[in-house]
Amino acid sequence: MSARAIPYRPHNHDACVSQALTDARAICQRQNARLTPIRERVLELIWQSHKPLGAYDVLGELSSDGHNAAPPTVYRALDFLQQHGLVHRIASLNAFIGCTHAGENHTGMFLICRGCGNVLELTAPAVSKEVGKAASDEGFRAENTTLEIAGLCPRCQAEPDHD
Amino acid sequence: MSARAIPYRPHNHDACVSQALTDARAICQRQNARLTPIRERVLELIWQSHKPLGAYDVLGELSSDGHNAAPPTVYRALDFLQQHGLVHRIASLNAFIGCTHAGENHTGMFLICRGCGNVLELTAPAVSKEVGKAASDEGFRAENTTLEIAGLCPRCQAEPDHD
DNA sequence: GCAAAATTTGAAACATTATAACATTTACAG
DNA sequence: CTGTAAATGTTATAATGTTTCAAATTTTGC
Numbered sequence: 001m002s003a004r005a006i007p008y009r010p011h012n013h014d015a016c017v018s019q020a021l022t023d024a025r026a027i028c029q030r031q032n033a034r035l036t037p038i039r040e041r042v043l044e045l046i047w048q049s050h051k052p053l054g055a056y057d058v059l060g061e062l063s064s065d066g067h068n069a070a071p072p073t074v075y076r077a078l079d080f081l082q083q084h085g086l087v088h089r090i091a092s093l094n095a096f097i098g099c100t101h102a103g104e105n106h107t108g109m110f111l112i113c114r115g116c117g118n119v120l121e122l123t124a125p126a127v128s129k130e131v132g133k134a135a136s137d138e139g140f141r142a143e144n145t146t147l148e149i150a151g152l153c154p155r156c157q158a159e160p161d162h163d
Numbered sequence: 164m165s166a167r168a169i170p171y172r173p174h175n176h177d178a179c180v181s182q183a184l185t186d187a188r189a190i191c192q193r194q195n196a197r198l199t200p201i202r203e204r205v206l207e208l209i210w211q212s213h214k215p216l217g218a219y220d221v222l223g224e225l226s227s228d229g230h231n232a233a234p235p236t237v238y239r240a241l242d243f244l245q246q247h248g249l250v251h252r253i254a255s256l257n258a259f260i261g262c263t264h265a266g267e268n269h270t271g272m273f274l275i276c277r278g279c280g281n282v283l284e285l286t287a288p289a290v291s292k293e294v295g296k297a298a299s300d301e302g303f304r305a306e307n308t309t310l311e312i313a314g315l316c317p318r319c320q321a322e323p324d325h326d
Numbered sequence: 327g328c329a330a331a332a333t334t335t336g337a338a339a340c341a342t343t344a345t346a347a348c349a350t351t352t353a354c355a356g
Numbered sequence: 357c358t359g360t361a362a363a364t365g366t367t368a369t370a371a372t373g374t375t376t377c378a379a380a381t382t383t384t385g386c
Contacts, residue, residue, distance in 0.1 A: 034333085034382085036335090038335075054371085055372070055373075056371070056372070056373095068336085068337095069335095069336085070336070070337060070338080071372085071374085072335090072336085072337085072373090072374075072375090073335070073336075073337095075372095076334080076335080091254040091255045091309065091311070092254045092309045094343095094371085094372065109294075109297065111298060111303045111305075113303075114306070120301060120303070122297060122301070124293065124294075124297040126297070127290065127294055127297055130287065130289045130292075131287075131290055133289070134272065134285060134287040134290055135274060135312055135314065138169075138274060138283060138285070138316075138317070139316070139317035139320075140274045140276075140312070140317065141315045141320055142274075142312045142313075142314040143277070143313055143314040144312070144314065145310075145311075146254065146309060146310070146311040146312070146313075147294070147308075147309070147310050148254070148308070149294065149307070149309070150305075150306055150307040150309075151303055151304045151305040151306040152303070152304040152306070153301075153302070153303055154301075154302035154303065157302075157304055197353085197362080197363080199363070199364090201363085201364075202363095217343080218343070218344075219343070231365090232364095232365085233365070234343085234344070234345085235344090235345075235346090235364085235365085235366085236364070236365075238343095238344065238345075239363080239364080243363095257342085257343060257344095257372095
């Protein structure tokens, strides 16, 4: 998987999207999972930006497409994409974002800028290690970690209300 | 603040509750905040157990009390309690739980057992430190961390569907 | 190829969680 | 007391997510 641009910085976002879609197709093929037109379209919509998108935002975009969809359509597609590690749900925002580490076995950590709304996904092994240690110190078997950090990205620290 | 029992283990829970209420009164007094009857009652309800309680569960309990409350009443009380560090919202569950470190300046980390539903709140300085490091490596100014770990508590690993 | 089975999608209704807006009451300071 | 701010009541509505069952599509075994 190739290196990704920092969402807080201007970049060729079309490249992000097409890379994500290419990766997704490969991953689904490898897993014998069916990346149907609806699912692919939802993934593409989620990848429109590095800002998390709500399920009903996705629904709205689908409707603009002329696609007459109901909520379950979107939630099912999002479930599928989550299951295959292609999108993440940001619990603190009730919203979804494209996974920038698809295919890698990872525990995501999300830096959420309250200024511009962009989200950066990190893999921080040192954090995962300490989390695992803290859990096992309590005899707890960790299965799923939600780690979301709200704050200000570098750009918004300097100049607020960006992008 | 005194040591707390482990929620996964049987303990005298009434002591938890009354300690929490006593602490809350002291904290509010210190902060010149008004722990009104409604707010105190909501806090007590949240502390009924170590399982997170939804806002509408609280609402239901208030109604059983004979108190004719509407959603905003509960959400306002919960906002107040959160603001003063007396309860936490568990984003991954849309539910609320009493803070076991009220008064201490802390970043909570929650171990959520999917077996029994109990939640243990930890303070893990090593985790906080690594999280802070990971964020500042990206130039990100962290303001608020959500860290929720779903899994199985020691008791439920041995014997499922407990409590 | 073809029929049976499984998966995916459509569609309608509903459930849950949360907030907006404005009126009323209560607490408190002077 | 009385004016002001804080807290609560009340109604309505928004936002998010699920259940259920039917129809269509794809896959599989033959």
